[in-house]
Amino acid sequence: MTQKALHNPIFQDVLDRFKKDLSKKEKDYFTNVTSFDELEKSIGDLQERQTVKRQARNLERLSPFLEAMKQWGQVVEVFCNSSEFVAFVWSFEKFQDVFNGLLDVYKEIGQNLPLLQQYQELFSNEPFMVRILSIIYEDILKFHRIAIKYYNQGLFKQFFKSTWKGQQTNFKHIIASIVRNRGLIESKARLIHEQAFGDSRQVEVDHHNENLRAFDDARRTADDHHAAQLDAFEEARQIAESEQERQIQLEEQKQCRRVFEWLRAPNTDIEHGHLLKIRNEYPNTGAWLLESKTLKEWIHPDYAKIPPLLWLKGIPGSGKTVLASLVVEEIRKLKRKPTVLFFYCRHDNPEFSTFPAIARGLLAQLLEQERHLLPYFDQECCTSKEPILQTPEKIQKLLDIALTHCKSAYIVLDGLDECKREDRKEISMWFRERVENPPHNEPRKLRCLFTSRDDGHGRKDLEDIETVTVGSSDIAKDLETFCQRQADLLRIKFQLTSDKADDIASAVSQRAAGQ
Template sequence: MASSGPSHFEKILANFKKRLSSEHTELFQLTTLDDLKASIKRIQTEQAAKKGLRNLNKIKPFLNGLRQYAEVLEVFVQAKPEILAFIWGPIKLCLQIASKLNEAFDALLDAYEKIGNSLPILSTVDALFCSHPHVKQVLANIFEDILDFHKRAIVFFKHGTWRLTFKLTYHTFSDMFRDILTKLDRSQDLILQSANVAHFQESQDARILFTKQMEVLLEAERNQRKKAVIDWLSSDSSSTTQHQELGQIRNMLPQTTRWIFSQPQMLSWLKRTEYTPCTFWLCGIPGAGKTVIFSSVVDEIGATLPNAQAVYFYCKNKDPLRSHFTDIIKSLISQILQLNPNCLDFIYESMLSYSERRATDASKLLQILEQILSSHDSLYIGIDGLDECSEQERKLLSNLITAVSRANDAQGNVQLIVTSRQEKDLERSLKSAVKFNIREKNLESDITAYITCKMTELCQIFHFTQERKQLITKEICTRPKDIFLLARLIMHNLLSQDSLEDLNEELKFEVLPHGIEEAYGRMLVRIGKAGSSSPNQMEKRRQRAKLVLTLVTTSHRALYKHEIQGALAINLEEQNVDFENRHSRFPLDDLCGPIIQVRQNGIVDLIHPTAKDYLWQYHSGHYIVSSGAEEFMATLCTSYLTFDFLSPGLAGDLFAARVMNGDFAFQEYAACNWFKHLKSLFSNT
């Protein structure tokens, strides 16, 4: 059997210290039993003054058992005073913290009472028996179990959510130490029964096995709880994907957006300067680059503020998963849970108390968010594109701003950054925020850097001379002014040209766009030209591109590229899907040009929200007529759902073949959204 002398106790203590802060280590190492008793007396006096005395008699068996245990250690193990100090010190700390909340104090007293009942009464045991090596091992096990309980308790009380957990339930705390009680009971039986060496060894092996089994069980229970919470929240992950893509874009031009961090308003907000409001409002006209700047701020927080954490959300107009207040709150809660797993118990208990299969109640979700904000020392919340949400949803966001302000007033630990256009309702909601309006002078260097970078790519394709490169760069830089998007649209269009002749046409002074509408117009001119060798092919390609743009702009949620390809393969006249012969052989962003983009997760999206406005308005000659588009989508969805192969009873092998052929690619969207298109159609007529 391994040695169980002082070195073994010191090893257990060293392992315990690894989980402690230096402050707690220093606090515990000089604590005595008399210090603990004095602290208990002070707590009683304070509770009596508040007329809130608790039943401290519950702790007497625990303290008596530990006193006997400490005496045995001093005599038979020659334990150093430091070892005993780390028995009394954690008890003192836990009682002091828990005394701030009656429910927590009662739960801790209950725990100590149960542990006290499981401690062996060493005063009745033969002194000679206590000196046996295998008994010393049991004494070391008891020491390990007591420290293990306090290790868990200290971690529990360390995080701000412990108060919230006790308000909901006791059992989360009691669940933490049920395995410790089992191990203490076994140690008690061994000592009281004066077991032989073989029995001790068998019990020690069983203890090791039990500890491993409990670790696996507790981890499985925690994972099950986490899975239940994640399923309940069902938050969308598109914001994470978009943030990663924006980071990759900025990495190509790392010097861009850096100007924002030299602005006094931003510096004061990041550093939480005294008297600086906790909310920062970054506003600007459409296409000013607010979203890219926002992503830069989020990353800057993680890179330069070592103790800070950031959660964020990118709103998207008419996306059912990214344009509602509940979507924002659910995503923020999910991200906070990932950053701080100690929030799990509170969120889980809240979920059970609300009895909802899915989280849909905005007010309850906001309550959860406001409560868990207290569990962070420094948290930054970011919401991009508030103007992408409806005015009704934006009204609810004022409640979030209020919640953040309350949390910040209480602890000074939460900051909020939002971006949007200047809207009157947002002006009212954000009247107390630090407001920064993006100006032309802020974007000049970023626009020039972007155009210069893209001109290098253009020169590699068309082999310009350095002189012509400089002339073109200079001319293009005069166009965007304070609209970064315009620079992006111009360069995307130029890079998509097939020949030098086409490029020269686009570079003519009277053709090169002066505004966003003109830039979108040039993109529409290009559609159908690329890769087409005859007028007939050009027209067919143009019609297919128009169909894709109709799908993208009219859909009630973001579409994936396989869904769009599935829609292209539908033949309404013949009532079938011919994926092999009808899907586009060209990538969708080649078919439609730079007006659309295919994201990393397969979602097909417009290059910017303003593109939809252009396609639906008179500037484009009503390229897409909204009423006609809704009628087409309603017809497409309802007709597709009546196709024979979607009827019940399709044989298994035929079903598998249909799946592999792509016949079901559009099914999920059509089944979930046909009624929405009909409703939109009727509301417009």
């Protein structure tokens, strides 16, 4: 920011708040769009490409917005470096419905923005007018914040119908605020014009001094009235935004209840919580696994090996499920915060050992972490004829869409050997297919870890992927710690000597480790 921009920090404050929600990539995009001429050129190039493809979208709808923002930039450069502050047009040309919808919003905003050059001289000495300028700027950035967030969701074809209506409501509030502030500018300009006319009359007619004083008093009263109006508008806007946010939250709660009742997903959090409690009692359990080079490479966000599949295998009772929970928590520590999905299969419950059960469990977790998927899933729920989601094709479709939507997702599926053979095969094949055949531009998007016994079915389904084997030497320390703890409890309960308790712990841990 240049020294000139420091003349009035109000615009910088607005921009700084906007930038907080931007990713580095989005900030770079802003930096590159530095002039109105570059923006016009990019729009012209876009229109030319659309015309060649016979897909023209009437980009003339952008003209009112562009002209209004051009004049806004010319006026505001008195107070700051306008090249950094003028809003931009986000390109949605690949998605016809979204692009057309946004063009209509741009058109409506442009038609309601004041053309400020006609008032340019009024802003230099009127703090009231500068304040209105900053509020209009904040509204424009708010619109772009919504548009950017909407664009970054991806999968417009699936989500457009279920989400666009809600976005239109947000846009209407923004446009209403712009209309109110335009009215204040126009009212203030009329008052100043009337005073200027009164001043010229005073030059001609000296005996109108008393009338002029009355006029000045009226102007000061009007100034106070305008300031009070702006304060009232701002207060009303804040109240309206709070109410809008409350209504959004209420609607989201209704959607959540409908969708989660429709999914009827098995609760994996209970099992995960139980496993966390076990590991808290034995905090160093599985430390050897975290030092595994193979696991480190699988977890590392920049690991380039494709496909990123991993099989954690071991004999029954070797603690694979506890280790799976350890891996889940380790992934959650990543700074980039990927979507983390997990499921613990159980042979004694069909709700925990089939592909539909796993899929419904993962869908519930996805919705908890990716809330913007909720409107789409609510639409699917409301149009479904099933009170509970059961159709395999529908389940697969929803999980496919949800996983494709994630920027990055880690999936931990524990206990495949707990499932029947046909279910086990379906589960491993489906998830392998999604991980092994990603889109060309998203090669590291999905990663999947399977755990199971090293049996014939496991080798048939998983043996050609990277493996980590839970060996007796790996778990010896964990078993020794566990047995020592249990031996201490026995010593206290039966009043044994310490030596006797240590002998018990040593014998049990060696036998358990196969030594």
